[in-house]
Amino acid sequence: MRNGGRRFGWRWVVVALGLALLVALPVVVAALPAGDRDTSAAELRARVLASTDQPFSGYAISTGGLTLPVSDALTPVADLLSDQTTMRAWYRGETDWRVDVVTATGETGTHRDAAGTWTWDYADQRASRGSAPDLALPTAPDLLPSALGVRLLSEATDAELSRVDPVRVAGRDALGLRYTPADEAASVSAVNVYVDEQTGLPLRVVVRSADTTIPALDTRFLDLDTATPTAATTAFSPPADASISSDRDLTDVDLGRGDRAALPDVLAGLTRRSFDGVPAQIGVYGSGITVLSVTPLPGRSSQGLRAQLAATPGAVVDDLGVRITSGPLALMVAGTSQRQGGGGVYLLAGTVTLDALGAAATDLQNGTGTS
Structure with a gap:
């Protein structure tokens, strides 16, 4: 030994x-x-x-x-x-x-x-x-x-x-x-x-x-x-x-229960697209290196993440939600829970600008686009 x-x-x-x-x-x-x-x-x-x-x-x-x-x-x-x-x-x-x-x-x-x-x-x-x-x-x-x-x-x-x-x-x-x-x-x-x-x-x-x-x-x-x-x-x-174990993949993630508004075909001018392995609840938009993903958040996890993002230096907090950037990566918690009369809470993440996140959140809030 x-x-x-x-x-x-x-x-x-x-x-x-x-x-x-x-x-x-x-x-x-x-x-x-x-x-x-x-x-x-x-x-x-x-x-x-x-x-x-x-x-x-x-x-x-x-x-x-x-x-x-x-x-x-x-x-x-x-x-x-x-x-x-x-x-x-x-x-x-x-x-x-x-x-x-x-x-x-x-x-x-x-x-x-x-x-x-x-x-x-x-x-x-x-x-x-x-x-x-x-x-x-x-x-x-x-x-x-x-x-x-x-x-x-x-x-x-x-x-x-x-x-x-x-x-x-x-x-x-x-x-x-x-x-x-x-x-x-x-x-x-x-x-x-x-x-x-x-x-x-x-x-x-x-x-x-x-x-x-x-x-x-x-x-x-x-x-x-x-x-x-x-x-x-x-x-x-x-x-x-x-010791042997099995890896978890993203299809194991709990996306919550309950009906949510259907995601539109276009957000912030970016077209929705489909990929193998992406759950139906997740929307993926854009092409090339400019990509935005929209994921429904269970209410129990959205509050903590919203607070975590809001405490980040440079965070933008407004009626749409809270959003931050780190270099080319951007994150946002948008919307309100259905219990509060909203259309659901979503995590927006991708290689887009803060303005693009705001535009996407507005589209979700207004129900614009074709679902």
């Missing part, structure tokens, strides 16, 4: 030294000139979307610049968006990969296979099995540049794309692509995606909002190898003595 503890300690000393060297590496290579190519913005986006078959392994680091007032249940999400997350990734394909999150106190690995995911907490020897649902809260693997770049560019139009100067990322030439959302409701001012010239893999993604010079999110590879990892590296079977 004592020897095992000593090996554990030395292991993390080695990891810490390795990460320190990797973090320092981009400072050196960034000084080298980056090669550019005569590639159009639309062509570069197409290369990004085609990169999901490209195998790789490497270290990545994600830095969030947001501060969200959330409950304990959403603390892991808030940490992802406000802190620094260090990841080691091995990717063989869309349903065969592994991402380890390394912290000062331990390591947690997520393994993807054809049936879902395994999450393994090395320190607690605890495994959890997930089904990889269509609707889920973001986790560390979602912040890898390779995954985030594809997701953010998937609905960008040619008119919203432009080229920017190349940079060096992880020792590679990375071609610059900028996505500037055209919708007036957008709170994201620009997304820069830096793409590996050889493979089309996004190597760095920087998300900015108009009201701050600090990026809302900056995720990049520090080191990258495009050789195919071995199957044994990504595979996982829980040890016989491990």
Whole structure:
């Protein structure tokens, strides 16, 4: 037992030294000139979307610049968006990969296979099995540049794309692509995606909002190898003595009971759309990176959340409800309970402006739009 503890300690000393060297590496290579190519913005986006078959392994680091007032249940999400997350990734394909999150106190690995995911907490020897649902809260693997770049560019139009100067990322030439959302409701001012010239893999993604010079999110590879990892590296079977549980997904969330007014087809000028896995009570509006979700809130939870948002510096409190922003993310509790003669209480959340939240709340209050 004592020897095992000593090996554990030395292991993390080695990891810490390795990460320190990797973090320092981009400072050196960034000084080298980056090669550019005569590639159009639309062509570069197409290369990004085609990169999901490209195998790789490497270290990545994600830095969030947001501060969200959330409950304990959403603390892991808030940490992802406000802190620094260090990841080691091995990717063989869309349903065969592994991402380890390394912290000062331990390591947690997520393994993807054809049936879902395994999450393994090395320190607690605890495994959890997930089904990889269509609707889920973001986790560390979602912040890898390779995954985030594809997701953010998937609905960008040619008119919203432009080229920017190349940079060096992880020792590679990375071609610059900028996505500037055209919708007036957008709170994201620009997304820069830096793409590996050889493979089309996004190597760095920087998300900015108009009201701050600090990026809302900056995720990049520090080191990258495009050789195919071995199957044994990504595979996982829980040890016989491990504690095993099942992950909850968002379809398990209690949205309350009772009739509510049907959500309209349009809110704040954004068109409602449907996604696999989204419960019928939730409305999703917008496209690309400009998205607004509307979720009915049970009365027992809406009061506490309303008070929590109202106590946030910069909160707007008026007859429509209470709304806040943190970088490009916006949250609002709108409406009144049916017991008080209202049409229901809703949580509005998305990458839209405060004005867009107010307009959406007004539409809900007035029952405008076509249901």
